[in-house]
């Protein structure tokens with residue numbers, strides 16, 4: 001199911017939501033009816049409506065599609081390991097985290113934490129020891145100790161993704177201080193690929209604030225070799241922005257990252273995971289184009305582009321396929337909550353030409369039928385009146401038509 005299938009307009013012109021149930025669509029529920037019931041209970045607008053089935057359905061959709069593509073392409077990196085979800089950044093609601101971890105359990109759907117507060121929330125919510133906990137963002141000593149304890153005591157798969165060059169020293173130092181814990185490490189690479197347009201395009205490209213350049217990555221690898229800890233490096237991550245509308249940017253980013261992954265393997269790192277970040281867009285305006293409020297691809301095409309990029313780059317050197325992670329935030333949660341508020345103002349527009357024409361045709365047919373049952377003299381008079389009426393109506397339609405294309 002895509003977002004468009006969850007919401008539609010019924011015959012009364014009301015917006016209806018169809019919450020998925022099992023493999024079938026559920027009942028159609030009118031938002032107008034819900035708003036009326038909310039007001040009947042004495043609650044005032046605005047109201048946020050949460051449709052939990054949609055959250056579960058989006059997680060299922062992402063996993064099912066990736067796993068289908070993995071099967072179809074003969075990918076050998078095991079199943080998709082779960083969209084990792086940035087808790088506070090994308091949606092800070094406790095209920096959302098609870099729902100994501102409970103719906104995602106059977107898929108080993110993990111979480112991403114970008115700050116200390118998010119890490120505490122994620123550790124308390126993620127009880128599945130097979131799911132990944134990805135730590136992005138700025139990491140101070142406290143943040144790192146928290147993550148190391150989660151590995152040491154909780155058995156969590158908590159990965160530190162190194163985003164700035166100095167971070168590796170702090171992580172290694174804290175790991176030694178904690179009795180020689182072997183940290184699980186990842187690197188965030190700064191890709192040259194930049195998603196065109198959109199509001200987050202500066203998250204990618206050479207000038208982006210986040211991630212390591214190739215020379216900085218080499219420094220980190222040298223440091224890990226020196227400390228005999230290169231075996232702790234397992235993961236490569238990138239994020240070139242949110243709401244990537246054009247599939248060619250998705251593919252270009254994935255191809256470039258796969259080449260970096262290939263080089264890390266050749267350097268001797270113990271690589272096994274590729275984290276493709278966020279970016280999976282939502283078609284907000286329904287235009288299915290590369291406009292920044294839309295996307296010109298389906299979820300299936302997104303999954304194919306990622307999986308095929310890995311196969312294309314890594315198979316040339318017989319490098320094992322990694323476990324795939326994405327950090328799809330908005331694509332997971334955007335459809336699940338709806339803000340209901342009172343109408344503030346109304347603007348009107350001419351009814352669509354096609355439906356006006358259709359209704360004229362229908363009326364002509366029914367008038368012709370009624371003419372058949374009239375006396376001849378009445379019929380003649382009536383017919384000429386009807387003809388005049390329809391010629392006026394038809395010329396109105398054609399003038400609307402010309403206005404539109406002017």
Ligand SMILES: Cc1ncc(COP(=O)(O)O)c(C=O)c1O
Nearest residue numbers: 239242243278279327328329330
């Ligand atoms: C590192 C990182 N990962 C994932 C996301 C989520 O991106 P999206 O909502 O486009 O999936 C963000 C969003 O800001 C991010 O910064």
